Amino acid sequence: MDARSTASQSDRAVILLRELLLDGSCPAGTRLTELGLAPRLGVSRTPVRHALARLAHEGLLEELPRGGYRVRAFTVDEIWSAIELRGILEGSAARLAAERLTDATALAPLRRLLIELDHRLPRSLTDFVAYVQINDRFHREMWTLSGNRMLVATIEQVVRLPFAAPGALVFGDAEVAEARWTADLAQSQHQAIVEAIERREGARAEALAREHALIAWKNLQRALTNKALFARMPGAALVRVPFAV
Amino acid sequence: MDARSTASQSDRAVILLRELLLDGSCPAGTRLTELGLAPRLGVSRTPVRHALARLAHEGLLEELPRGGYRVRAFTVDEIWSAIELRGILEGSAARLAAERLTDATALAPLRRLLIELDHRLPRSLTDFVAYVQINDRFHREMWTLSGNRMLVATIEQVVRLPFAAPGALVFGDAEVAEARWTADLAQSQHQAIVEAIERREGARAEALAREHALIAWKNLQRALTNKALFARMPGAALVRVPFAV
DNA sequence: CACGTTCTGGATGTATACAAGTAGGTCGAT
């Protein structure tokens, strides 16, 4: 069922390389060459080339002018840009969903996910995995309700960056209390967004969804005050931080 | 100086294939194979493979589940989605530019382009080429002023679609009078946007820039009422139209 | 000692050979 079982060498190379980047095996700034990577990924240059191009497109690598790639180093400013952009896009999606809602039955899937999120408010670390999954589906459903497929595709690309994803809510096994508080806030925003869409209050839906995205920003700021917490953040190795790593 | 002179085979393949798609040599729905394309583009499979992946990423091709690619057929709805999305993004860029303007000197490049546009309001067909170029630079400068690099990158990707580009103002050699009227309207909007940014009126700048994008939509609607005009639209071959081609 | 030139190492770009999987057609049997 998982892609790994029947995956092509290219798919494997993409997955492996992405893991190498996110877990810090290749710190930001590292230059990556096809020939150097091929033995590490266990494939020949061709799939490596494919993987490099793909991850460059995702934004995790940057192409060097004279050939080759370098592991991207994200500044805090750039992460802010990504989160702000997600706010803009999800806000617009919520507004369009509100403006274009024709009958309330179209909201049924979103409502169902909202209820499911209510039942899954995380209490322990294992809860978080399921919670983030449902949260993801809730967001995707909202995007779809916008009725603008280009917008959906664009959001999907932005949230490929680990810092910008809707699931960038919480991380780490510590601070569960704080994480739960954050989830409660997020859930109240979810409810308000659905209500605004149902009432066709486009401006309100947009403002709420835009504000909702800022949770990721607050989490990042919190992580930046705590080295241990920061180290557990997905993709932390790619962030250029004020304090030394 | 032009990329063609020193371009790699891959770059040439991308450029050639894009032209084939836009000029109608490969109508929407055509299946494209690496082996079939290689002789037509005069390169081997490797650059063709690269070109196919790249144009699929641009949105002009779609990947088939069982391998291979198909030329994308755009519905009018999808084109509307792209134009609407550009409006959202450029509107946001204008708003951010207004909100973040610190000193008026930062607006100097935009002002200079505005004046240049004034002097280049198109009167003949040859004028249009220069006008569209300056218009493009004006828009790019506005995006940059947003201070959000992710936003800029996202807009750049959206406007790769020929229908969504800011230069999708006018097309064809006929209807010059109408095209000039459109350019006049666009220019008055440009002026209003710059003024709003200068006064830090973010909401106004956003509304104006969003409305500005709709010029492309009006042009499309006009083209849809006139077969001959439609045929001259860039990328017309990729559009699934109500009337038969 | 400094500067220029040359050489070498390594990187990507490109082409192609080979393998594997699939769809469609054709041939045979019932």
Place this chain on the structure above:
DNA sequence: ATCGACCTACTTGTATACATCCAGAACGTG
């Protein structure tokens, strides 16, 4: 005549050989 199985042609996935280009170091010369 119809249905099933086999086979063929075509396609992509992958690896690799070769060419080319650039950077950096080393060496020679002024």
